[in-house]
Amino acid sequence: MCGIYFSIDKSDFLWPDAKLKYLLHSRGPDSQHSLAFSHPQKTSAENSVCLAIQSTVLSLRGDQVVSQPLQDEAAGLVLCWNGEAWKIGECPISGNDAQVIFHMLITALTQHVASSTDTRQVVITQLLASVAGPFSFVLFDQISGQVHFGRDRLGRRSLLQCQKLDSFSLCSLGTWESNDHWSEVATDGFYVINLTENTPQNGNRIRPIIQSWSSLNAQTHCSQNQNGSLSASEVIWQGHLNKELPTSDSSPLTPASYSVHEIESNLRHSLQLRILDIPSTHPNQQAEMLTSMSKIAILFSGGLDCSLIARVSHELLPCHETIDLLNVAFENPRIHNNISSPFETCPDRITGHQSVEELRRVCPNRTWRFVEIDVPYSETIENRQTIIELMKPHNTEMDLSIALALYFAARGIGKVQDAGTATRSAYRTPARVLLSGLGADELFGGYQRHATAFARSHFEGLLDELNLDISRIGKRNLGRDDRVISHWGREVRYPYLDETLFAWAMATPVWQKCGFWTSEWPHADGKSKANFLEPGKKLLRLLACKLGMQQVANEKKRAIQFGARTAKMDARKTKGTDMLS
Numbered sequence: 001m002c003g004i005y006f007s008i009d010k011s012d013f014l015w016p017d018a019k020l021k022y023l024l025h026s027r028g029p030d031s032q033h034s035l036a037f038s039h040p041q042k043t044s045a046e047n048s049v050c051l052a053i054q055s056t057v058l059s060l061r062g063d064q065v066v067s068q069p070l071q072d073e074a075a076g077l078v079l080c081w082n083g084e085a086w087k088i089g090e091c092p093i094s095g096n097d098a099q100v101i102f103h104m105l106i107t108a109l110t111q112h113v114a115s116s117t118d119t120r121q122v123v124i125t126q127l128l129a130s131v132a133g134p135f136s137f138v139l140f141d142q143i144s145g146q147v148h149f150g151r152d153r154l155g156r157r158s159l160l161q162c163q164k165l166d167s168f169s170l171c172s173l174g175t176w177e178s179n180d181h182w183s184e185v186a187t188d189g190f191y192v193i194n195l196t197e198n199t200p201q202n203g204n205r206i207r208p209i210i211q212s213w214s215s216l217n218a219q220t221h222c223s224q225n226q227n228g229s230l231s232a233s234e235v236i237w238q239g240h241l242n243k244e245l246p247t248s249d250s251s252p253l254t255p256a257s258y259s260v261h262e263i264e265s266n267l268r269h270s271l272q273l274r275i276l277d278i279p280s281t282h283p284n285q286q287a288e289m290l291t292s293m294s295k296i297a298i299l300f301s302g303g304l305d306c307s308l309i310a311r312v313s314h315e316l317l318p319c320h321e322t323i324d325l326l327n328v329a330f331e332n333p334r335i336h337n338n339i340s341s342p343f344e345t346c347p348d349r350i351t352g353h354q355s356v357e358e359l360r361r362v363c364p365n366r367t368w369r370f371v372e373i374d375v376p377y378s379e380t381i382e383n384r385q386t387i388i389e390l391m392k393p394h395n396t397e398m399d400l401s402i403a404l405a406l407y408f409a410a411r412g413i414g415k416v417q418d419a420g421t422a423t424r425s426a427y428r429t430p431a432r433v434l435l436s437g438l439g440a441d442e443l444f445g446g447y448q449r450h451a452t453a454f455a456r457s458h459f460e461g462l463l464d465e466l467n468l469d470i471s472r473i474g475k476r477n478l479g480r481d482d483r484v485i486s487h488w489g490r491e492v493r494y495p496y497l498d499e500t501l502f503a504w505a506m507a508t509p510v511w512q513k514c515g516f517w518t519s520e521w522p523h524a525d526g527k528s529k530a531n532f533l534e535p536g537k538k539l540l541r542l543l544a545c546k547l548g549m550q551q552v553a554n555e556k557k558r559a560i561q562f563g564a565r566t567a568k569m570d571a572r573k574t575k576g577t578d579m580l581s
């Protein structure tokens with residue numbers, strides 16, 4: 001993952017302090033560069049604002065490191081790009097995505113050098129709004145004197161902002177020692193600051209103006225009228241949750257349903273973008289060494305969502321590529337006081353072992369490296385403060401219990417069992433790309449509250465709950481998770497949050513995703529063959545069955561903090577929603 005820092009100040013160049021610099025470097029260990037500008041560049045320095053820009057890069061696309069910030073003096077553009085652009089519209093991006101996007105911006109804007117600020121703004125935001133993939137960015141357009149910034153609509157990458165009387169800063173992470181007040185950049189649109197109108201000298205604070213998705217979609221309509229083509233951003237995001245209710249003619253979900261076939265193909269496409277073409281970080285390694293060096297690691301509790309990712313990845317990756325499965329287990333003094341092996345009794349360790357066994361049975365020609373990451377309580381305590389700072393501004397007990405599990409999983413240091421013996425050797429995953437099953441519960445009704453909503457008010461209740469989940473994904477926790485995971489110079493990717501898969505799931509009727517049924521819907525009688533499976537995420541369960549993973553298909557949902565036992569570690573009576581003290 002990359003790091004972004006961008007500050008605008010009335011009189012000084014504000015650079016990140018040593019600690020923030022170190023944190024930015026941890027996210028982007030491959031390159032680190034800075035640029036400084038005064039704007040507008042008038043002779044009278046009093047009218048200028050100072051821009052200090054710094055980017056760090058974790059290089060994951062193309063065959064060489066592309067340093068950032070990207071700058072083109074002739075076009076007057078500077079770009080900090082954090083994340084991955086998989087597609088622009090429907091066109092997949094190959095090579096380095098930051099470079100591709102930058103060139104597209106330059107080409108589009110060169111035709112509008114003399115155009116009004118508004119036109120340039122529309123050109124920039126339309127192009128960036130049509131990017132599919134997880135990202136955050138800051139773009140400085142010197143010609144119009146505008147700073148654009150934002151995050152993808154699902155908020156998969158972090159970007160924080162800090163407003164003061166005389167300055168405005170953006171950064172992937174915040175500083176928490178001073179009185180700075182950092183908050184997450186919202187994901188309800190892109191933002192723009194007009195430096196010429198908005199300088200702090202006018203006595204005003206710098207106020208970014210939002211360009212909401214709905215206004216961007218309206219603009220897209222205009223461009224559609226002009227050139228006849230429909231932009232992917234519109235296709236993807238105009239869609240609302242399909243709230244259709246089943247009738248007596250609707251067919252229930254069975255192993256032969258079209259939706260099982262379609263989710264398989266969507267997941268495969270999503271994974272193709274995310275796991276093929278990952279550059280090797282060790283160009284000088286010998287070929288035999290390279291085959292055992294995993295390029296991807298899966299955050300692996302052994303549950304349904306991550307096991308399915310593992311199973312489908314197997315079909316896409318060459319057989320000789322090892323896949324690492326990162327499984328965390330914590331010593332929790334509230335539970336473990338007298339147990340000799342606290343880790344082996346952890347629920348996710350038990351499920352992890354079972355699911356890797358099933359993977360090995362079903363895909364025997366692949367090396368699955370099960371990495372046991374055991375975290376003694378002393379290590380939890382040692383790292384607690386660092387994790388609390390990384391996850392801020394999130395600051396509840398529940399945030400911490402989730403962040404703890406992600407932090408240690410992403411660190412990727414554990415033990416692996418040596419082939420044919422009972423001994424375990426120390427291991428650190430070299431993979432820089434991590435895959436997570438997040439999003440499957442929201443899209444396919446996997447949480448207990450979905451079942452509760454159904455029990456209370458049938459499909460209507462379930463649809464309301466699903467709608468709520470989908471609408472708040474961008475606002476929830478992905479920025480937090482990015483800050484915690486990227487600290488280890490690795491990047492997390494979410495196959496279930498692929499835009500096309502997401503749009504498909506929204507458009508698919510609820511009875512083709514879950515197996516809930518009522519007596520008013522006679523076709524879906526509970527005795528049918530496929531109904532031994534739980535109703536939550538039934539579509540994914542059927543796919544697991546189809547791919548030979550019967551046992552995984554039956555896994556029950558378990559929240560990460562309970563599976564890894566990071567919840568409620570001390571004797572105090574706390575609730576998940578309590579603020580950290």
Ligand SMILES: NC(=O)CC[C@H](N)C(=O)O
Pocket residue numbers: 001002057058059060061062066081082083084085096097098491
């Ligand atoms: N990890 C990142 O955010 C890197 C940005 C860009 N995708 C690159 O690989 O260069």
